[in-house]
Amino acid sequence: xxxxxxxxxxxxxxxxxxxxxxxxxxxxxxxxxxxxxxxxxxxxxxxxxxxxxxxxxxxxxxxxxxxxxxxxxxxxxxxxxxxxxxxxxxxxxxxxxxxxxxxxxxxxxxxxxxxxxxxxxxxxxxxxxxxxxxxxxxxxxxxxxxxxxxxxxxxxxxxxxxxxxxxxxxxxxxxxxxxxxxxxxxxxxxxxxxxxxxxxxxxxxxxxxxxxxxxxxxxxxxxxxxxxxxxxxxxxxxxxxxxxxxxxxxxxxxxxxxxxxxxxxxxxxxxxxxxxxxxxxxxxxxxxxxxxxxx
Amino acid sequence: xxxxxxxxxxxxxxxxxxxxxxxxxxxxxxxxxxxxxxxxxxxxxxxxxxxxxxxxxxxxxxxxxxxxxxxxxxxxxxxxxxxxxxxxxxxxxxxxxxxxxxxxxxxxxxxxxxxxxxxxxxxxxxxxxxxxxxxxxxxxxxxxxxxxxxxxxxxxxxxxxxxxxxxxxxxxxxxxxxxxxxxxxxxxxxxxxxxxxxxxxxxxxxxxxxxxxxxxxxxxxxxxxxxxxxxxxxxxxxxxxxxxxxxxxxxxxxxx
Ligand SMILES: Nc1ncnc2c1ncn2[C@@H]1O[C@H](COP(=O)(O)OP(=O)(O)O)[C@@H](O)[C@H]1O
Ligand SMILES: [Mg+2]
Numbered sequence: 001x002x003x004x005x006x007x008x009x010x011x012x013x014x015x016x017x018x019x020x021x022x023x024x025x026x027x028x029x030x031x032x033x034x035x036x037x038x039x040x041x042x043x044x045x046x047x048x049x050x051x052x053x054x055x056x057x058x059x060x061x062x063x064x065x066x067x068x069x070x071x072x073x074x075x076x077x078x079x080x081x082x083x084x085x086x087x088x089x090x091x092x093x094x095x096x097x098x099x100x101x102x103x104x105x106x107x108x109x110x111x112x113x114x115x116x117x118x119x120x121x122x123x124x125x126x127x128x129x130x131x132x133x134x135x136x137x138x139x140x141x142x143x144x145x146x147x148x149x150x151x152x153x154x155x156x157x158x159x160x161x162x163x164x165x166x167x168x169x170x171x172x173x174x175x176x177x178x179x180x181x182x183x184x185x186x187x188x189x190x191x192x193x194x195x196x197x198x199x200x201x202x203x204x205x206x207x208x209x210x211x212x213x214x215x216x217x218x219x220x221x222x223x224x225x226x227x228x229x230x231x232x233x234x235x236x237x238x239x240x241x242x243x244x245x246x247x248x249x250x251x252x253x254x255x256x257x258x259x260x261x262x263x264x265x266x267x268x269x270x271x272x273x274x275x276x277x278x279x280x281x282x283x284x285x286x287x288x289x290x291x292x293x294x295x
Numbered sequence: 296x297x298x299x300x301x302x303x304x305x306x307x308x309x310x311x312x313x314x315x316x317x318x319x320x321x322x323x324x325x326x327x328x329x330x331x332x333x334x335x336x337x338x339x340x341x342x343x344x345x346x347x348x349x350x351x352x353x354x355x356x357x358x359x360x361x362x363x364x365x366x367x368x369x370x371x372x373x374x375x376x377x378x379x380x381x382x383x384x385x386x387x388x389x390x391x392x393x394x395x396x397x398x399x400x401x402x403x404x405x406x407x408x409x410x411x412x413x414x415x416x417x418x419x420x421x422x423x424x425x426x427x428x429x430x431x432x433x434x435x436x437x438x439x440x441x442x443x444x445x446x447x448x449x450x451x452x453x454x455x456x457x458x459x460x461x462x463x464x465x466x467x468x469x470x471x472x473x474x475x476x477x478x479x480x481x482x483x484x485x486x487x488x489x490x491x492x493x494x495x496x497x498x499x500x501x502x503x504x505x506x507x508x509x510x511x512x513x514x515x516x517x518x519x520x521x522x523x524x525x526x527x528x529x530x531x532x533x534x535x536x537x538x539x540x541x542x543x544x545x546x547x548x549x550x551x
Contacts, residue, residue: 191381194351199395199446200371213385290385290426 079260084267087260096249100268103234103245106162110169111230115223117170118177125178126185126215127207136182139175147172148236160241165234172233176226184218185211217284217291224280231273296362298450298482299325299348303357305507306343317343319507320357325450328480332493333501334539336547340508341486342454348484349375349452362449371395374448378455380435382427388414388438389423395446413441417471433464437471444475453485457492466524469495473522490543494518494535495526502542512542 037044044052061081067073068080079087124131147168154171158164188211196210197203238247246265253261284291306318317340325331333341346352348359350369359366361373369375374395382391392410401409414423417437427435436456443451457465469492476483476496487493493500497516504511516535518526526532 189381191377191379192383194369195375195377195381196383196394197351197369198349198371198373198375198448198452199442200398210383214383288385290428292384292428 076257077259079263084260084263087258088264088267091249091261091264096264099245099249100272103238103247104272106165106237106245107169107227107230107234110166110234111173111227113166114170114173114177114230118174118181119219122178122181122219123185123207123212126182127211132182135178139178142171143175143179147233151237151240155241165237165242165245168237169230169233173226173230176229177222180222180226181219184215184222187218188214217288217293220280220284220287221293224277224284227276227280228273231269235269296327297324297360298327298329298362299323299484300360301344301348301357302360304344304347304354304359305356306340306347306352307355316507318347318354319509321508321510323501323510325482325484328482330476330483330496330498331485331501332497332499333484333486333503334490334493334543335488335503335508336505336543337488339503339505339546341488341503344503344508345375345452345454345484345486348450349373351375371399371446372449373452374443374446374450375452375454376436376439376443376456378458380427380432380439380459382435382438382442384427387424387426388419388430391427391438392442392445394442399446409445410441413445414438416444416475417441431464433460433468436460436468440468440472440475448481450482450484453483455486455488458487458489465489465492470524472496477520490536490539491527494532494539495522500535500539502539504546511546514538 037048064078065081068075068078068083075083121131121135125135126132150171151164151168154164154167158167192210192214193206196206201209234245235247235250238245239251242248246269250262250265253259253265301321301323304318304321305316308315308317321344333344335341343352347354348361348366350359350366350373366373383394386394389407389410392414393406396406396409411423414420417440419434419437419441422430422434427438430438436459440456457468460468472483473496485493485496494514494516495518500514500516501510502512502514503509514535518529518531518535
């Protein structure tokens with residue numbers, strides 16, 4: 001009896017406090033809401049995630065504005081956001097578009113060739129131990145030789161034309177693609193392969209009936225990651241012996257001390273990268289709705 | 296006629312850290328349309344034995360005969376269902392169940408029809424077009440069971456198929472398996488460490504001893520063909536349970 005009474009008492013008390021101290025309850029609930037988001041490994045809603053991303057950009061631009069508009073940093077070293085925007089407009093109307101186009105073309109061409117070669121090799125390296133034993137040591141070795149170190153050699157061999165730029169991109173991305181695709185293939189659970197054998201699949205067919213379909217989303221993810229790296233290779237190649245492209249533009253700007261042009265060049269690179277990345281992520285989600293991968 | 300004959304099978308795994316004698320001269324004959332459960336503590340070699348029967352592992356000594364011919368590798372005559380479901384995630388439930396039939400070359404209309412029939416049998420009607428990731432563990436395991444059954448293998452090998460499921464789901468699945476076996480009998484070899492499950496489902500319970508894995512005893516379970524949940528409460532069932540528990544307990548003590 002006593003216990004019950006106490007219980008009833010507390011319920012009444014809590015109800016009362018909710019009615020009377022409404023504003024206080026509200027702040028508490030917001031705090032609780034925030035607290036609930038900060039649980040390790042717990043995901044948040046798409047909208048909150050998007051807002052957080054935007055917030056980070058806002059902070060970045062804010063910090064940039066503060067150091068430039070207040071004159072903390074000499075405009076010679078860092079232009080303000082508005083000055084950068086102005087410069088971007090000027091560059092776009094005076095031929096920077098073609099430079100962007102040239103760079104994008106180089107990356108796409110070089111990467112496409114690398115991918116075309118890497119796909120079959122990577123798949124076979126991942127699936128068949130003898131192929132892996134043959135290719136893997138070589139490509140693991142080549143992988144640790146920076147593509148940029150080959151630029152002087154390639155210029156000597158092929159000259160400073162388009163071929164040299166594309167060759168650098170291929171050399172940079174090919175080993176990465178092969179080794180990573182091979183790993184994607186190897187990551188297919190052996191239980192899936194085994195169960196397909198007990199359902200009548202032959203060892204020859206299991207590669208394209210089970211292993212490939214299972215690993216395609218992962219391979220797409222590999223493509224996305226290595227494409228990002230290919231962008232760094234092309235910029236380095238364009239800074240050494242080139243007469244067009246984003247990298248070339250950035251280097252020219254440095255020679256004339258046009259820091260605002262350098263800013264524009266770098267920001268454009270980031271923007272293109274972000275767009276590529278988002279498109280590939282979206283494509284992966286659309287094409288493979290069955291995939292359990294988060295990214 | 297004998298469906299499966301395990302003759303003098305031993306298995307030794309050699310790894311960098313040394314070697315493990317997983318199985319030691321196992322002899323076992325399984326009749327056609329018999330339901331045999333293999334019971335033992337974890338690590339005693341149950342999975343290894345099942346995988347050797349399935350052809351996924353090769354015996355160090357001895358061999359396995361399936362319907363008179365020696366097992367040299369996996370094949371559709373010995374279907375297998377694993378604890379971790381192993382569904383093809385890129386295929387819908389319907390396509391998963393059709394997979395083996397497609398491999399056999401069964402034409403499309405026939406394939407769809409048979410798959411529907413087994414999806415129905417395991418109670419997944421209406422879920423045909425979903426992907427595995429959208430199903431619960433129990434439903435995924437039902438799909439795996441339907442996929443194994445639809446292929447109509449001579450022998451169905453089950454490796455702790457309900458081990459990852461919660462108690463309630465597991466009991467539902469056990470009744471489902473009983474129903475399937477009662478309506479269309481086939482040779483089933485099922486590995487489990489659950490004593491009640493082993494007795495409830497089997498004609499014979501093969502109790503294994505640990506390290507090296509040996510057959511310790513075989514219990515003939517005479518509970519009739521018509522069994523259900525209530526069978527667990529009968530005096531006879533409890534007597535079998537007592538017998539199996541005693542055998543298992545002495546084994547667990549040895550391992551610890
Ligand atoms: N591929 C393997 N390599 C090395 N040792 C293994 C392998 N598979 C199983 N074993 C060992 O063999 C023994 C029996 O394993 P297993 O058949 O999986 O037991 P159970 O299924 O009864 O739990 C264990 O000691 C295990 O560590
Ligand atoms: Mg096991």
